[in-house]
Amino acid sequence: MAVYGIDLGTTYSCIASIDDVGRPTVLRNLEGTDTTPSVVYFESGDNVIVGAQAKDTAVLYPDNVVSLIKRDMGRDVPRAIHGFEYNPEELSAFILLKLATDAQTVTGEVARDVVITVPAYFGAAERDATRKAGRIAGLNVIDIISEPIAAAVTYGVLNPERDRTILVYDLGGGTFDTTVIALRGGHIEVICTDGDHELGGADWDSRLVEHLAERFTTEHPDAGDPLDDKQTEQQLRRDAEEAKKALTSRTQHVVRVMHGGRVASVEITRDTLEEITKDLLDRTIEITGRTLAIAREKGVEDYDDLVLVGGSTKMPAVAARLQTELGLTPRLQDPDLAVAKGAALYAFEETFRRLLMEGAQDQAEEMANRAGLSAEQQKQIAARKIKTVASRAFGIVVLNRDSQAEEVVHLVLANDELPASRSEDFFTVHDEQTSADVRVMEQAGAVPSAEPSDNNEIATGSVRVPSGKRAGWPISVTFTLDSSGLLHVTAVEKETGERLDLQVDVGGMSEDDVETSRRNLSRVQVS
Known part of the structure; x- marks a missing residue:
């Protein structure tokens, strides 16, 4: 069973798998390079070119070329080209399809089961959009994981000699994250993270x-x-x-x-x-400082390594400034490819563990043997745990009874350990109120804020209230954020059991919309 890791980057993307001796290996595209420019050129309404040729063509036909689409993930910003409108999920799907198709040509195996990475600071909306992009491309998305986690998986596998606390500084083409990670007994634990997905x-x-x-x-x-x-x-x-x-x-x-x-x-x-x-480098230092401060609050004071990830960390000023500020010697850890390799390792390990849990021992052994894993390595993989944290705070809009102003009450906070689940009772405001609106908000700024303008509304719905109820009737709201950072919200009226289930559908893109996009894009030739 072949599984793949995909680094879906803002400027460059790549795909990796596990070779026959258990090593993560990046698969070169048909142009012969490890990375593929994340650029889409619409030659016509039914012919799309992705990669280096698309990037070259941008000079001649800039109106028919789309780049940096990752920065629009989670937002309803369609692009009109050749008489058709494409949303960010669909445009990202073209890039994913190019990677998967080239990988199939190279390996002779269908590239379907994948783990896709996202910036650590991506919220629920962007992660949901990334998962949907994979499904539109016809892929089975095993999981969505943060890029620093993927880099830490690679680092932990390549440097397994002892426990370490590492700071991952990830400056890619369009996003920046900094994450504190502990490697303990083969397990990976994210302590805290921060970032800016419009800085790279x-x-x-x-x-x-x-x-x-x-x-x-x-x-x-x-x-x-x-x-x-x-x-x-x-x-x-x-x-x-x-x-x-x-x-x-x-x-x-x-x-x-x-x-x-x-x-x-x-x-x-x-x-x-x-x-x-x-000033751009200053912003990354400021964010890194915030991350270190949060880590100190959680008891982390010392670091064994500063690991640089992302192609932009090759700029000499980055390492020099970090060494001056932090007193640590930065280590370039395969900056362009580490994320894809870590995603491939994670995909392999998750699939191997799932097969064991489902009782498919023969398939698990076949998978391990194909990768050349020893019995001890199989045991380590089966036991490995990865703990991560929420990248942002999530809550709902309520009416403050004293000021009569709207404010946001957060149920999940940034850097809460995942999976996270919290329930709280809220109350109706008026007598004879027939319904209660549930507006789900996600932290937009660098720090959580109760001001609605400092948050993004990512989902909304309402739950019915029985007739004849006076103000103060309770509605129970539960937020559940899974280990991938995907959010589910329920609201329950306790007397009747009336229940609202909210999935975060980005840009109004429902499950039916995903299937429609998948069918529509099948008419397009991608190369």
Whole structure:
């Protein structure tokens, strides 16, 4: 039974599996590279290209190319292309389908059973959207796990010699997370996590794009702003990314900016890049500091390792700044591929354990033998536990009787251990009230807040109240957040047993919508 781990990244994605000696291995795409650009090009309404060719085409047909779609996961922001509207789940499904199809071509086996990773700071809505994207792509999503957990799985397997407490600093193409993880006796426990899912290497690229455009305009003030032309802007984004990568190993790089028949050769130094992006790096340090403070409250003071994950951690300024701030020597742990490898290990272990629990001993042994696992390794896998925490706070809107203002009461708090479940009684406000609205809110800012404007509404519904009841009639509300970070909410009126069950359906995308999208996308050729 082949299972796969997928790192569905903002700028690059990859897929991995376990080889015949039990090692996690990234499967190269048909273009021969380990990672695939998370870019989708609509050549026509029924022909879609994903990856490097799509990225190259963005310069010529920017209106038909979609990138950075991961930042829209969990939001209702459809894109209209060639007369069709595509939501973020569907666009992500194209990327997943490309990865799975290429993996099948390479291995000769259908890539169907997968674990998909998400940033640790993704909330319930984004995680739900990611799961649905996998289902639209025709995949069986075993689980959704956080990227730092996947990196920790890889790290723990590769460095099993002793217990360790590690800080994972994960700066990817479009998201940033920092997570404290304890490795104890083969088990993995997330202590706390924090992050920003709109902060990543793409923001460094944007600063470079602005710098290049400004330098061009200074040299050719009569040629207009290069950023007013979509094709020139896309070319600048490619040039900026290449310059950023070049400056990881060199101290200077030259970019030729062409616009309106004019050319400007702009020299960029590493010092310049670090100067114009200092505030971005400062934000990651600030978030890391918050994480360390929460860890201290939980009794964690010392760290054995600082593990860097994500391609953007290759920038020299990152390691230098972290070493200065934290006094730890950062370790680059296979930054581009560690997450996919860890997801593959996790997928393998979860499937192996499930087979044992279901009594399918023969299938479990076949799976272990195929991966070349010893009896001791099988025993370790069967016993391994992974504990994680909530990335954000979740609650409902209530009316404050004193101020008559709406406020949010959180039932699950950020960094509560998962799975988490909490019930609380709330009460009607008016006499003869016939129903009670249940508005589910998710923390939007860096810290929990009772202000509704500091939270996102992610689900809503109502439960009926028996007639003739006076104000103060109780409604019991239960929040259950599973180990994947997916939320389920119930509200029960106790006299009649009237019950409301709320699943968090992102952007109004119901289970029927998922099936409709899956059928509709089957008409599209993806390559």
